[in-house]
Amino acid sequence: MTPDPFGTAALRAAVLGAWRASPARLREDANVEEDHARGYYRDRVVVELAQNAADAATRAGVPGRLLLRLGHTDDGRAVLVAANTGEPLDAEGVASLASMRASSKRAGDGIVGRFGVGFAAVRAVADEVSVLSTSGGVRFSLRDTAALLAEAAAEVPALEDEVRRRDGSLPALRLPLPADGRPPTGYDTAVVLELRDEVAFDEVAALLAAVDDALLLALAGLTEVVVEAPDGPGRRLADVGARWVVASAEGELPLALLADRPVEERAARAWRVTIALPRDPAAARADLTRLHAPTPTDERSSLPVLVVATLPLDPTRRHVARGALTDALLDHVAGAYAALARLVADTDGDVLALAPTGFAAGEVDGDLRARVLRALAATPLLVPAAAAGGLAGADAGTAPLVPPARAVAIEGAAGRDAATLRVLGEWVAGLVRVPPGREPQARSLGVEVRPLADVVDELPALPDPRWSELYGALAPLADDPRDREALAGLPVPLADGRVVRGARGALVVDADVAAALDDRTFDALARLGLRIVDPAAAGPLLERLGATAADAAALLTQPAVRAAVLAAADDDEPDPEVTHTVLALVAAAREVPPDARPWLGLLTLTAADGEPTPADGLVLPGSAAARLLDERVLAPVALELVDRWDADTLAAVGVRRELVVLRVADVLADPASADDPDALAAQSLDGWEEYLEHLADTLGAGAYVGDASAVADLDAVAPGAWPEVLARIAGEPELRRVLVEPVRGEGGGVAGSYTAWWLRERADLGLGAPFLVGSGLPVGGAADPAAALVPPPPATVAALDGEVQRALGGVEGLAELDGAAWTRLLDEWEVGTPVAPALAVLVWRHAAPADPPEHVPALVAPGRIAVVHAQDAAVADGPMWWQRTDVAAVVPCLARDDAVRAGAALDLPLMSAIAPGRPDEPGVDAPVPAAAAELVAELPATWREHDDLLVDGVPVEWWVDADGLPHATSLAGLAAALAQAAGRWSQRAALEAVLLDPARVAELALDAAWGAPDA
Template sequence: MTHDPFGTGALRRAVTEAWLASPTRFREDANSEEDHARGWYRDRVVVELAQNAADAAARAGVPGRLMLTLEPRGFAGDDGYGSDDPGGSDAGWWLVAANTGAALDAGGVASLASLRASAKSGSAGSGSGSDSGSGSGAGSEPVSGSHGVVGRFGVGFAAVRSVSDEILVRSRDGGVRFSLAATREALGLAPGLGHGADGNETGPLHRDRSDVGPVSAQPTDLAASGGAGGEAAGRLVGEAERRGGALPVLRLPFPASGTTPEEPDTVVELRLRDDAAVAAVRAQLAAVDDGLLLALPALDELVIEDDYAGQPGSDLGDAVPHATPRVLRDVATRWRVHRSSGALEPDGSLPSEARRPDWSVLWALPVPGRSAAGGFAAAGLAAAGPTSNAPTWTASTLHAPTPTDVRLTFPALLIASFPVDPGRRGVLPGPTSDRVAAEAGRAYAAFLGELAAGSPDGDTLTGGLPTSDPTAGATGDPGPAPSGTAAPDLLGLVPAGLPAGEVDAAIRASAAQALRDTPLLRPSEADAPVAPRDAAFVAGPLGEEPELARALAPGAPRSLVTVPVRYQALVRSLGADAVDLADLVEALPPEPDAVHAALDALAPHAGEPTVLEAVAGMPLPLADGRVTRGARGTVLLDTPWLAGIARALGVRVVHPDVVHPVLERVGAVPTTPRGLLADAGVRSAALGAAEDVLDDGDAEHLAAVLSARPSSAPDDGGPDGGPGPEAGPGPDDGPAATVSAVLELVRLAVAASGPGDLPFWLGELPVVADGAVAPLRETALPGTWAARHLDLAPVHDGVVERWGGDTLEAAGAHAGLCVYRVSDVVTPDGDDDADYGPDDPAGWLADWDEYLDLLADELGAGAWVGDVAAVLDLDALTDVAGTEPEQSRLAAGLARVAADPDLRRALLTPVRSPDAPDRQAVSYTAWFLRRRLGAPFALGDVPLLPPAPPETAGLDADLLVALGGLHNLADLPGRDWPTVLEGLPDAESGSAGRVRADVARAVWAGLAALARADGPGIAPPRLPALGPAGITVERTDDLAVAASPRWAQLGPVVPAPADVAGALADLLDLPLEGGSDVGPDEPGEPAELDPRVRAVVPGAPATWRRHTTLTVEGRGVAWWVTTVEGEGAVAHAVSPEGLARALAELTGADALLLEAVLRDPGRAEALDAERAWG
């Protein structure tokens, strides 16, 4: 007989008597066990065994250790099993739980067999909740030690029935077993009624059966009971038979042997019912991790051994062990934990077993990189991706302290003392739950505050945290948080979205309220975190930039933090202020360092419109101490000492410490000395000062200001010995100081990049010259070519010494002749006078408007010409003044033009317009000098033209032609013809003057060339003409143009070739002679033309008309040519000479040859042959 130290026989007897007395009680017990085993506790075997182990360790006040082993027994090759099993073979899979702690006692056995009454008592410690019933190591004494017990209802042990029909609990003082087969025997049922769910008969309950005696149901066999008892027994047996295998096994304990000295304090062994049970247990073992140890703080170590993990559950075959035991310990090193607890008012609405005098809350998060192997499902946290050292959770389950079915949206493990229902899956509503939920929310906020502040050893939680944000990456790791900012992981720990239920909503509401005042966000300008209600952030993607937040913090109404876009709505809901970038920028203190830091931080985003808009309203410190809003209209100088000069000129110069490329994007102009000279404000200030100085005329004061040396030494910062920061003009120097400041800019510009492209208006700056105030443009530098040859006053020696010749020449003073360009020239198309400003060289070019009229005549009115190069101050060469005669100055000027490539090019290059591509005009320089030289002039023997002026001596042919020299009258421009023809003799009162034939022919040829070139019309007062009296000079109005010499017999005409006669008549506005209806007054007598003459002149007519007297329109002529219908061209003549002239016009043959042949036809052949010589 097995020793029965726990009185199991008495327990069985009491239970069976109760069943006999009331079969309903039997049914209630059976239903209750089935509900617990297959309903509420169906998946909690491992958790309940661990909980019982923790309770045993807590009672004993020792470190709790539990080993869970899933192993096969009794299969092939496993000797010693199944030989004396009264219930059948013991082969199968077994789950063994071995733990340290308080031993099993009679009270614990009674609790295990009671289903409702737990032997455990006392209040829960931190992490306690409402969970399991009594089990291994259960005792009847109150809890001692630092960890409270967990189970209270005494029903949790029923979970073992979800997977097993044979349960053995062994301890130091003995053991107890629960068996479906033994229960069936005790009830006197047929063997078939005791089979498990799979139909297999249950087997032995422990390894060593030698000390286990026969099972005895009770002293009196139920089946043999007679009388009323017999009837009761019959009813009980009937009810049991009706239920089949669903019997209340845990109500009938049987004695078993205890543990050996080598074994742990308590061992629980479960023979698993079938393959499904094996799979369920294996899954529960795989799900165990640190969460279970956190829920059961009395449990220090948990070892899981599943040698055949992943292999078939009931048929091992040739399988061999391969797995390494999994050990969980030192949970405190891998988890950050926050615990809170406090007193609780009694809640009369709760069952007495659920009432507690206090509450407790534990929140836990894994430390990044320190997580134990395995998933976190046992902690109620569902992994969003593959298991890793830093898993991501999207939902969690409330632990009270073991897992319930209450879903949470917090990404942390919550173990709280919520009152739960007997199934430990749901929370009981009421004041206690409300209080615990509120405290849990406040505790969570405090937990996040601790994480934000960092651990005592200085460690901070900045990466690898789980997150409640479903938009996070696959691993949920947002990476390390930027230094000095709120870690995005912490924000990810704040639940977002819809709550999972009432409990979750209550905890979240409390947490959200508490988080408003929790120092959670770390501002950029301080080490200590701040609460959301005291924080502000930049709305939008820029709110993620730590450098930007640090730079804009001085303008923020609250502590400025960086917040990722995905968390900005959350942070705002917690009370943080979302501020616009423009508002922060506008609120920046106008300190150079603060503004420059903001520009540096904004620079990477300078292409974004919102950034540009914000910078456009930024407070900008100026170099003179003022502050302006916005960069438009300001200039950027990266050289501090230029600021003083700029201030004197009224320029808004950005403080040198604020200069930044971003300002250029919003209107600030980066500049240099040359750039300042191009600034409209500088121009306005300079020209205004120039006008004031010129009006004042105080040469002595101006000389003193312009001759004064700067107060700073050359090494004070200015390049090339220029002024440093304090070198600007004094405040009392007035307009003269402004002139001095501009000259300093000119000096610096010339030193940096030469004199090119400086504004033309600089020539308006006044200086002292010859004791008077004069614009630079009207002065010459002493000792230069200009001072010797131009009619210009020399600049004061002190001014030249102070500024140097290069500076003054670049500003407008003359050292020689120079070329300027007049931009965008358009020929005039009306009478409006042009108004030239100080920027336009045209205002300084003598007779420029007249030259524009010339361009309009040559190129057309309104024609766009573009830029025109011109040599300036030519009038100073030609005006009578100075130290040498005009001719000498002009000759020197022409020689300088010839020697200087730029001057020469300005003279020789004609002016063209795209509007008249087939036309061109002479350059301004050539036009101006032609007028001074009296052009046109003859280059050789050209009739009517004067010889070349002596000033042109030594010039090359190209220059002479450009200056108006001609080799013949055919090259004479149309505009010069009236002047040239002025040289003809007068034709007064009908008495014609005479010219040489060569002069007349030159004139006629030149006019024909002009007409052929479609030159402009001219109206000379007189012209050489050919008429009955020979070559004479006639009044132009009395002439006509003739294409044939026969018209000269009727009166003076201007001869012209037939192809240009009409154009010449239009050019001179004269009639054209040559109508075909003009003929002899008499027809004349027909006469044969000698054939010998016709042989010499092919094409000659066969006949001609002989006249004794030939008249046309009443005037006598020697010959004529007409066209007669039916005859063609007809020659009329009174003599051989006249006939020869008429035939020459008809055939184009030589008139003299024809006359010779007509006079002596016999010599026709010889004369014709002589034409071989031409």
């Protein structure tokens, strides 16, 4: 006989007695069991068995271990064994198992099960159930229950009718029976389920396959779960802390919150919450989408964690019961959630990933999410940006964390660079780094995610030694055009102590310049409106944001400095601060820009006599300029200035040390441009307006010349210093270049330089007329005809080289004379002066005077050339007119085209326009000798012979009439007339020879052939 240590007989008798007394009680018990087995607990057999195991371990105070073994017995029955450690089965436990909603578990023992209904889940898969413990065993059997009911029903017809009506659907868990057997070794209790069929087997197998870490996390009393199934190797679940970050909280609820709960629950005031986050979400095995209370419910969760809480459930055990108790517990869940977030933050995890986003999964989830967001927002979770990435002298791991509600983040890429934010965090309170893709979560937690421009605009515009570090940290942001624009309002410390906003227009000087300038200079530059960045804060970022790198020369050429110099020059009381500032900048600059020299020359300095004087009106004592320039025009500079500033500095602002060169930009051949207020250099050049008139005449009015250079102060050369001045101009390369290089107009014209023009036109050097280049000897020797027309160089330039002499008006031949020179040369000849034929021909061929000359050389008699008044001369149309000196002094030409050119150049009429040129008598026709025609093929066939030939009543030797017919009185005259008529004047001598001796025609024809150009 099987022992009955738990008094199951009495329990059975009591239940059967109740059913006999009231068959409706049987109906009620059967319906409740059926509701739980087939409805509320239909898929929770494994969870409920685990919950009972956890409670047993908790009551015993031992680690809870659970074995879930699915298999078949030797006789083929499918069996699930759930063995656990913990408190063994006792009589009170058996009574609890055999009752519905009358648990033996009481509040305060830390257990999970509270209502005595979970065990009914076994009825979903089994009709035969045994509970075997080290203290004994009981079993529940649908088959035995039916037999016992059959015996009892025989005596109670109403009960018999109820049993018949239920057709076998009876309450199997109400009648406990003694059972033999022991739990597996190492366990204290085992629940053995004889599975109803293969369908139940498959269902249990699926439930076992789904067992995961959630079971251990939800049931704190369990430390190990071993799952053994016939379709795979066994699994052991333990040490969930290695795979999950867990935060738990527990406490006792106020009694008032339980007032509306069922009586069995009112004493259960203890609450517990567990929040678990998988360390590796990809490897985590747990359903995070459902709330656990503590076993899984049908309430969905959108939080990225496993939520386990002792939430009150409705009678279905699948949904949370709403009310004040639930609200209070959701507050505790949110608190535990925040504690978990703090654990993640303390381990440098992605804490923002815990912020819920998207839509809530249900009403309970929505309430919980709202509480979670509030709790997270108030919890210090975010690492301050100043500690991110390592902060000198501090440890990011121990730096106080910032609650999201008091945090500031920079939106976009600007907020992702830890090195940038580390420095910026020292300036912006509560600044944190938001990882990429986490801005929505940060905003949901109350982080003020702000545009970079807003953060920059709120940086304090106050002196601070950390500007350089900040700029270095922000420099990478300037690579993005949008961030570069956002940095436009960045505070910028200036060298004068001010802090302004925006780098655009600021000037960045390097350390060398900063060291060279004193505070007085910086203050003066600030008063002029220059924004010079504090050198300690200078860096590439400011230049990328619009600041300009400026050396001393760049500072010097700022418009404000130029304006100050010009204003001081116009002021009766010059500003010593302007003078000091400009001299300091010049001293610090390696080289003064050429464009600055004209207005620097107006800088007011002090002369030796104490008078304020422009710099370009002074000379350095003891210098070459002091020796060469008249001190009545250019006074010595005050010695105290020489002592305070070195000679190079004073010379750079225009104080004369040597002869200097001025550059005039954008020159126009237009005298009106001389009044341009920007042409300061030109305004200091003597005769500049007249020189522009000269350029206009030479190059064309308004021609653009471009930049032109000039030797300055020529009008201030000291008496007796011209020889040395000219020697220096000729000998020093820059001065020489300025003299000899011509200026060129945009149309291609060429004119002499200003320096050459001034020395010719305004210096008393005897350079008014052209002269022959050289030492004064004729270029081609004593017989050179040019020497008779062009004088030798004046003594003032005789020692200079030929290139310089040419620049000063010297020529090497008549062909180089310009129009004005020709006019002067011709007009300087005295009338009646004999002129050698060679020199006369040079004049007739090359003369191109600018104005009609008053004198010209001309034939005044056959073979005699002399200077005549131009009004008495005319140009011969051809050689025959050379005989007509009775008409005018003759400028001989061979062809009409040459005559027309010479007449235009010398402003002389043609002789054919003065006299008719007609023979008085027709003469006698005669044939041209054959020998002459053989020599020159172009000869006319006949000629007119005269004893005396008169043309216009004047006797001549030969003529060619308007019809081209030759007239002559002699063979020599005939030869000349035939040569002109044929256009072969060069062969007149040969024609005369053949007319005298026709036998020489072959010889002379050969000579003519050799002399003719190649065809």
